[in-house]
Amino acid sequence: xxxxxxxxxxxxxxxxxxxxxxxxxxxxxxxxxxxxxxxxxxxxxxxxxxxxxxxxxxxxxxxxxxxxxxxxxxxxxxxxxxxxxxxxxxxxxxxxxxxxxxxxxxxxxxxxxxxxxxxxxxxxxxxxxxxxxxxxxxxxxxxxxxxxxxxxxxxxxxxxxxxxxxxxxxxxxxxxxxxxxxxxxxxxxxxxxxxxxxxxxxxxxxxxxxxxxxxxxxxxxxxxxxxxxxxxxxxxxxxxxxxxxxxxxxxxxxxxxxxxxxxxxxxxxxxxxxxxxxxxxxxxxxxxxxxxxxxxxxxxxxxxxxxxxxxxxxxxxxxxxxxxxxxxxxxxxxxxxxxxxxxxxxxxxxxxxxxxxxxxxxxxxxxxxxxxxxxxxxxxxx
Amino acid sequence: xxxxxxxxxxxxxxxxxxxxxxxxxxxxxxxxxxxxxxxxxxxxxxxxxxxxxxxxxxxxxxxxxxxxxxxxxxxxxxxxxxxxxxxxxxxxxxxxxxxxxxxxxxxxxxxxxxxxxxxxxxxxxxxxxxxxxxxxxxxxxxxxxxxxxxxxxxxxxxxxxxxxxxxxxxxxxxxxxxxxxxxxxxxxxxxxxxxxxxxxxxxxxxxxxxxxxxxxxxxxxxxxxxxxxxxxxxxxxxxxxxxxxxxxxxxxxxxxxxxxxxxxxxxxxxxxxxxxxxxxxxxxxxxxxxxxxxxxxxxxxxxxxxxxxxxxxxxxxxxxxxxxxxxxxxxxxxxxxxxxxxxx
Numbered sequence: 001x002x003x004x005x006x007x008x009x010x011x012x013x014x015x016x017x018x019x020x021x022x023x024x025x026x027x028x029x030x031x032x033x034x035x036x037x038x039x040x041x042x043x044x045x046x047x048x049x050x051x052x053x054x055x056x057x058x059x060x061x062x063x064x065x066x067x068x069x070x071x072x073x074x075x076x077x078x079x080x081x082x083x084x085x086x087x088x089x090x091x092x093x094x095x096x097x098x099x100x101x102x103x104x105x106x107x108x109x110x111x112x113x114x115x116x117x118x119x120x121x122x123x124x125x126x127x128x129x130x131x132x133x134x135x136x137x138x139x140x141x142x143x144x145x146x147x148x149x150x151x152x153x154x155x156x157x158x159x160x161x162x163x164x165x166x167x168x169x170x171x172x173x174x175x176x177x178x179x180x181x182x183x184x185x186x187x188x189x190x191x192x193x194x195x196x197x198x199x200x201x202x203x204x205x206x207x208x209x210x211x212x213x214x215x216x217x218x219x220x221x222x223x224x225x226x227x228x229x230x231x232x233x234x235x236x237x238x239x240x241x242x243x244x245x246x247x248x249x250x251x252x253x254x255x256x257x258x259x260x261x262x263x264x265x266x267x268x269x270x271x272x273x274x275x276x277x278x279x280x281x282x283x284x285x286x287x288x289x290x291x292x293x294x295x296x297x298x299x300x301x302x303x304x305x306x307x308x309x310x311x312x313x314x315x316x317x318x319x320x321x322x323x324x325x326x327x328x329x330x331x332x333x334x335x336x337x338x339x340x341x342x343x344x345x346x347x348x349x350x351x352x353x354x355x356x357x358x359x360x361x362x363x364x365x366x367x368x369x370x371x372x373x374x375x376x377x378x379x380x381x382x
Numbered sequence: 383x384x385x386x387x388x389x390x391x392x393x394x395x396x397x398x399x400x401x402x403x404x405x406x407x408x409x410x411x412x413x414x415x416x417x418x419x420x421x422x423x424x425x426x427x428x429x430x431x432x433x434x435x436x437x438x439x440x441x442x443x444x445x446x447x448x449x450x451x452x453x454x455x456x457x458x459x460x461x462x463x464x465x466x467x468x469x470x471x472x473x474x475x476x477x478x479x480x481x482x483x484x485x486x487x488x489x490x491x492x493x494x495x496x497x498x499x500x501x502x503x504x505x506x507x508x509x510x511x512x513x514x515x516x517x518x519x520x521x522x523x524x525x526x527x528x529x530x531x532x533x534x535x536x537x538x539x540x541x542x543x544x545x546x547x548x549x550x551x552x553x554x555x556x557x558x559x560x561x562x563x564x565x566x567x568x569x570x571x572x573x574x575x576x577x578x579x580x581x582x583x584x585x586x587x588x589x590x591x592x593x594x595x596x597x598x599x600x601x602x603x604x605x606x607x608x609x610x611x612x613x614x615x616x617x618x619x620x621x622x623x624x625x626x627x628x629x630x631x632x633x634x635x636x637x638x639x640x641x642x643x644x645x646x647x648x649x650x651x652x653x654x655x656x657x658x659x660x661x662x663x664x665x666x667x668x669x670x671x672x673x674x675x676x677x678x679x680x681x682x683x684x685x686x687x688x689x690x691x692x693x694x695x696x697x698x699x700x701x702x703x704x705x706x707x708x709x710x711x712x713x714x715x716x717x718x719x720x721x722x723x724x725x726x
Contacts (some may be wrong), residue, residue, distance in 0.1 A: 010535050040586040041534055041616055166533055166618065372617060375649070376527040376624040376633075379594065379612035 002028045002066040003208055006054060006094070007074030009038035011167055012159075014285075015197050015202065016071060017047055024205035032063055032074070055086055060093035069102035069208055070094055080131050080307060087139055095146035104146070104155045104207060108192050109218075109341055109357050111137045111158060115334035116341060123218075123343020140216070153214050155207055158341060160220040164197030164362070165369035172333075174370060176243070181330040183244040185251040188228025191340040195221050198362060199353055208351040217346035227336055231372065237363035238370045251337070279315060383408050383679055386440055386467070388422040388458055389449035392413035394470060397501075398447060399428045401671045407679070423453070437461045445470055445682060452477050452552040463488045468495040468682045470675075474561040474702075475695045477552040482699045486692060495685065496692040497678035501670040502566045503689060507642050509596050510656055511570045511634040514642075515601075515625060523607045525626040526599070528567045530559055530636055531592070533613030542686070554589035555613045556702055563611060565698045567623060571607065571635065573599040576701055583709040584616065591615045595705060624649075638666035679686075 003020065007013040008031030014147075017031040031049045033039035039049040053059035054074065064070060072094060076086035094103065109116070110133030111126040121127040128134045140156050147154050163170045176182045200220055231243045263273070297305050352358060372378040385402060387394055390413050396605050404655040410430045415421035418435035419597050425433045434440050437458055446462050448455060449472040462469055469489065475498045476482035488588050491494045502508055515709040552558075567573070577598045584592035598606045612619060623634040630639045632655075641658030659666070681688035 014533075016534075036587055037589070037615075040589065040591055048507065171618075369618060372619050374620065376529060376622065378622050379529045379531070379619040380610060381615065 001026060001069065001208065002030060002067045003069045003071060004032050004050075004064050005032045006032045006070060006072050006090070007276070008049065009033045009041050010073055010075075012162060012197065012200070013071075013073035014041055015040055015164075015166070016201060017049075018075070019198075019201050020071075020205055020208075023201050024209055027205065027208060034074075054093055055089040057096045059094045060090075061097055064094065064097045065099055067097075067100060069104070070097075070100050071104045071106070071204060071208075073106050075135075080135070082228070084127055084135060084138060086143055087135060088195060091139055091142045092145045092146055095143070095150075095152075100152060102153045102155070102208060103143070104157060104204060105139065105143050107140050107156050107158045107216075108133065108136045108161050109158060109335075111140070112341055113340075114336075116338040118339045118342050121162075121342065123341075129330070153212075155212075155214065156216040157204075158216065158218045158344065160195045160218070160341065161201065161335070162194035162197055163194055163234075165365050167197060169194070170234060170366065170369075171373075174238060174331075174374070176330070177235050177238075177240050179330055180375075181328055182332070183246040184227055184231060184333050185246045185337050187245040187251075188204060188231060188243070190224050190229045190337065192221075192230045193218075193220050193335075193338060193341050194225055194227075194230045194362070195219055196362065198358075199348060202351055202353060203346060203348050205317060215344070217344055218341040219346050220341065222345075222348040224340065234366065237366040238374075239367075282312070284314065297303075360362060383445060383682070384411045384443040385409065386411055386443040386446045386450065387430075388415075388437060388446055388462075389414045389472075390420040391449060392415070394449045395424055396428075397671050398449065398621060399424065399430075401675060403428050405672070405675065408675070410674075412440050414440055443467060445678070448472060452557070456481075459485060459488070463492045463494065464481075466492050466494055468497075468678075468689075470497045470499060470678050471692070472499045473539075473695075474552055474557050474699075475692060476699050477557070477699045478703045479696070482696060489692075495682045496676075497674075497681060497690040498686065498692050498695045499671075499674055500562070500565050500569075500690065500695060501667070501674050502562050502636070503569045504670040504673040505640065506637050506666065507635050507640045507656055508566055508569060509624070510642050511539055511625065511632060512572065512607075514632055515570055516572055520627040520630060520632070521600060522605060523625055523627060525607060526571060526609040526623065527564055527569055527626065528609070528612075528623040529612035529620045530563050531555070531612065531617065531619040533579065534615045535617050548659070553673050553702070553706060554585075554591055555615050556583065556590050556593040556705055558703055560593060560611070560613050561695075561698055563613065563623075564701055565695060566636065567609060567611065568599070568697050570623065570625070571599055571601045571609075573697060574602055575600045576609075576697060578701060578704050578708070581705045583705070585712055588711055590706075590711075591711075592617075593705065627667070640668055650684070 003118070005013050005017045005020070006015045007253055013031070017029050020029050022025045031039065031042050031047055033049060033051055034053065036051055039051050042049045050063050052063035054063065074090060076083045076090070085284060094100070111128050112121045113127050113129045113133065128137050129322065133155055141152060143156065150212060161169045165171065200219065203219060228245065235241075235242050300308075371381055385408055387410060394413075399410070402408050408427070412432040412434055413421040413425045413430050414434040414437055416435060418433060421433035421435065425431065432441070438461060442465075445468045447470050448458065450458065450460070452474050455471075459469065469485075476485060485496060485680055514520065578595065579597045581593070581595045582588045593612070595611045596609070598608050600725050621636055621719065622640070623636065625632040625634070629647060631647065631649055633643045633645055633649075633651075635641050635658050637661035641654055642656040644653045645651050677688040677690045681691060687693065
């Protein structure tokens with residue numbers, strides 16, 4: 001079976017290109033990149049790399065016409081309108097290549113929003129609140145539309161946070177773990193929606209060679225890991241001190257803010273941001289503006305002058321207190337307080353993934369990667 | 383000052399034109415690009431009325447910004463020098479010392495000024511680090527460890543990207559990114575000369591994707607410090623410059639938002655001399671571009687050497703050239719990392 005990996009130079013695409021045929025012998029992998037510089041990562045590794053454009057049907061046909069399956073990892077980024085147009089063209093062009101029998105699209109947990117609230121976002125009606133999440137959802141819908149009525153088997157995989165070497169999520173986790181001001185909310189007991197890269201590779205390999213019908217699936221580690229477990233895995237691998245946990249009481253102070261933000265409409269969020277910006281301007285006025293303010297106050301009754309003074313002082317105090325707290329405590333990212341993804345999860349294949357020797361090997365790989373970028377001596381270690 | 387722009391690529395679109403458009407002492411007269419539609423589109427965005435595809439058709443200006451790949455500049459530079467226009471070259475300035483020398487010789491013959499765009503020299507972190515190193519307050523600088531690299535995850539570019547062509551780009555990561563990093567190190571250390579002891583490069587498809595250099599710099603009279611510079615597009619490596627003194631380290635961020643940290647001998651941070659800035663923040667980048675333009679305009683007006691005078695980048699050009707001579711593109715590329723080789 002010949003499988004094309006689009007976006008073969010990317011975080012997940014490069015891993016799949018290098019490992020899919022090892023995870024599942026019998027699969028022949030072809031990596032597809034936009035230009036030779038992107039493809040260079042894979043040169044010398046023994047894998048076929050094709051350089052071509054996928055945004056038009058002719059280009060897609062020439063690159064993919066001898067492939068049985070495609071794992072679509074490529075994503076155009078940049079300004080939203082242009083990126084959306086390119087992504088739409090890519091999906092349309094790939095779907096037009098008639099020889100492709102299976103198409104796997106890598107979507108994202110981001111379709112549910114930064115801080116998943118199961119009361120608001122459902123499997124059937126996710127509510128993305130970032131441009132990335134909206135784009136992924138739009139691509140899901142395009143794929144279903146362009147493939148409707150075809151005999152092709154299509155899988156849409158809503159990937160949880162993918163971690164492992166070379167993954168941005170692991171880099172973020174390790175940065176947080178090294179920051180003494182950081183603490184995991186709710187004692188780290190929330191389910192993480194995370195999945196290790198190797199586990200994802202196994203799952204995709206199984207889908208390619210199996211007989212499962214078309215569908216949309218959430219993908220996360222099985223058993224579903226807590227954030228504490230994911231962070232501990234990273235800190236054990238890299239010999240960093242384990243992260244602190246924030247108590248439930250302190251966490252409860254944070255959570256309503258995140259959930260409320262997730263519920264807000266675009267207009268409400270824009271208004272709140274505007275008010276916050278105006279407040280920040282008041283606190284950093286230049287001397288000439290301040291002088292103008294004093295002159296205006298001089299025209300007011302004394303009770304108004306008193307009220308303004310008290311109000312202004314309260315704003316300055318609040319700002320100073322927040323800056324003290326910021327020096328001691330890093331507000332955790334919203335996704336650390338998420339609910340698990342709602343809906344159907346993919347059954348991951350039963351493999352030797354959890355064997356101690358494989359765990360140890362994964363930790364070693366993570367540590368080798370970490371050492372290279374965390375220290376000035378790292379690039380010289382090998 | 384009337385300015386013409388040669389090359390309608392992303393560095394002009396994202397940085398030079400926004401900054402030049404905001405400088406009242408400057409008037410951008412035209413944009414010239416081999417693909418005229420690109421020049422026209424860029425000109426429309428920034429209110430530049432005239433666009434051309436042939437430099438010979440361009441009207442008179444005082445300064446030309448040369449923002450085309452280094453490997454294809456020579457014919458254009460010949461036209462520019464003939465017309466006695468001052469030249470501000472985007473980095474890399476030149477692929478070889480010979481080319482560098484030719485540019486300076488022609489500029490002298492035509493009595494025009496030449497500058498180089500190395501905006502990292504003007505980053506707050508670079509300026510502060512240079513002051514600290516020059517002050518001697520931490521003792522003498524013993525070692526410099528500098529590295530820059532991220533595993534390439536996506537370029538956002540199509541097949542015609544000039545960086546995929548070694549002849550146009552002048553080289554791979556060492557030329558494209560290394561010229562910034564080497565220059566940043568040289569600026570911070572106030573380096574006068576260098577000695578290259580060893581160099582190793584990793585080639586793929588005719589382009590270098592990783593490089594490691596080791597040597598020493600002359601930083602003041604009879605004072606030297608050793609350096610190690612590493613670059614990579616194939617793996618994530620440390621991004622920063624570490625200045626090692628006898629009892630402490632100073633760590634410098636590479637970007638416009640990068641900070642400067644004072645660390646103990648083991649590298650543990652003790653104090654932030656300059657906080658790194660987080661988030662989407664390009665403000666300082668534009669400040670750096672503005673500063674380099676201001677320097678060059680002053681150089682053109684006063685005919686005195688400025689911080690962006692092309693002579694200031696000679697060391698960088700020679701060091702990079704020596705690395706490519708030592709480790710030329712292999713005929714049979716097997717993708718494996720070459721041995722460390724001493725210079726002959």
